[in-house]
Amino acid sequence: MKNPNGYGGIIKLEGKRRKPFYARVTEGWEIVHKETGEALIFIANGAELPKIxxxxxxxxxxxxxxxxxxTQAEANIALADYNKKHSPLDAATLTFAELYKKWYAWKFNPRRKKQLSQQSKGSYAAAYKNSRDLHNMRWLDIRYDHMQNIIWESDKGRETLNNMKNLWSQMYDYAIMNDIGERNYAQYLETDVAIEGKEDIHxxxxxxxxxxxxxxxxxxGVDTVLIMIYSGMRPTELCLIETANIDITQRVMRGGVKTNAGKDRIIPIHxxxxxxxxKRMKEGNEYLISIDGxxxxYYEYRSRIWDPLMKQLNLDHLPHDGRHTFGxxxxxxxxxxxxxxxxxxxxTKKDVTMRYTHKDIEQLKKAIDLIP
Incomplete structure (x- = not known):
């Protein structure tokens, strides 16, 4: 099971050694000259790396x-101890992702007599991945609505939603034990309603x-609603579309999240x-949907564009309703x-990792243009 980003790892050194298991953590990254090896810029661990x-x-x-x-067990203990000592909980700046890293080190501490299974680690890791809209939020700013809306907007099954709720609740308990906050908002989340009433809320x-x-x-913001209605994109997918992945001449864009079939797919433009x-591409931004460039x-889109717009237009819809309208x-x-x-x-039965042929793309454009 892969450790959280920035947590560190263990490698086994080559040759016959008395202590072959080497524990290390990433201090950061350097941008170096390919030929001379000269370090030009240092980027601390946890900071966003440049795309170009x-x-x-x-x-x-x-x-x-x-x-x-x-032994590897001794190295794991040292790694957990290091993270405990070198990542203090700072309530003022602590983000969801940073708290997850600390919680993970505590939850899976090798010193525990009863160790959780790899399956449990995988479930927590998946729940964390499904919480991506919370990752960069300050922990103390997260409220019930933020988490409940993620559940309501998700197309995951009940077990997955319960795993997300379980992770959030445990993170709250861990934070409270460390005097970060006073209330566990996750305990109030409704996962049953999100599934059983799914067709009713959209x-x-x-x-x-x-x-x-x-x-x-x-x-x-009205154009963003229409783009989802006439493309079938999820709100999160729309927020992640890069202008570099849009071909106006061919009338297609590439993007998508969630399942293997949904990731990096060709989306014809109606x-x-x-x-x-x-019009949006002429703004020259890296992402199709952005604010101040x-x-x-998804949370920012919901709070700063969608919700105010629905109120302004006197409409009662959720962001995922655009995708439902397309269907x-x-x-x-x-x-x-x-x-x-x-x-x-x-x-589909066709390989979802396929390369799209020209015929595939033309057929998709022909299909989407059937919609008036």
């Missing part, structure tokens, strides 16, 4: 050694509502939203089910 490096440079990982040990935009959106398309996407999370409209026009699954990122 200066010409003729590369990233070099810098480690701090903890020590060599006879409703497609009807004809009159879609007409209203087109009439007020120039108002801030003719009606093509001008909306072109900066990438935004409804596709069904109404009798879209080919294979094409529909490929567009929205549901698995």
């Amino acid at each position: 490096l200066p010409e003729n440079t590369k990233l070099k990982q810098i480690f701090t050694g903890i020590g060599s040990f006879k 409703a497609p935009f009807d004809d009159a509502e879609r007409k209203l959106l087109w009439e007020r398309v120039d108002e801030f 003719k009606r939203i093509l001008p909306l996407i072109q 900066e990438k935004i999370s 409804t409209m596709a069904d109404d026009v009798g879209m080919n089910q294979k094409a529909l699954k490929m567009i929205i990122g549901h698995s």
Whole structure:
């Protein structure tokens, strides 16, 4: 099971050694010149790494050694002790991701008499991954609504949602034990309602509502709703679309999250939203949807764009309703089910890691243009 980012790791040194297990942690990264090896910039561990490096440079990982040990178990104990000592809990700045790292070191401390299984580690790791919208939030800023909305917007099964709730609740308990906060908001979360009422809480935009959106398309944020309605993208996917992955000439974009079928898929651009996407691309931002040129999370999109817009338009919809609307409209026009699954990122019998052929792309564009 992979440790959290920044936690550190253990390698086994080559040759016959009395202490072959070497524990180390990442101190940071250096941007170095490829030819001379000269270090140009140091980036501390935990800071965001640049997506594009200066010409003729590369990233070099810098480690701090903890020590060599006879057994892997001894190395694990040393690694856990190091994280406990060198990552103090600072309530003022502590983020969800930082607290998870501390909780993980405590939960899976090798000194515990009863060790949890690899399956348990995997479940917690998956729950953490599904909490990506919380990762960079300050722990003390997280409230019930933040977590409940993630559950309501998720298309995961009940077991996965319960695992997420369980992780959050345990993190709250750990934080409270360390005098970080006073209340466990996760204990109030509803996972049963999120599943059993799933079809009830999501409703497609009807004809009159879609007409209203087109009439007020120039108002801030309306275009984002229409893009989801005419593409079938999830809100999180929309926030992650990079302009570099949009081909206006071919009328396609590449992106997607969630399942293997959904990740990095080709999404045809409907003719009606093509001008909306072109207009946003002219802004010159890295991400299609941004605020002040900066990438935004699902939570920021929900709180700063979607919720104010729904109130302004006097509409009652959740962000995921755009995707539901697309599915409804596709069904109404009798879209080919294979094409529909490929567009929205549901698995098909075809290899989901395939390379899209020109014929595939043309068929997807033909299918999506059936929607009026």
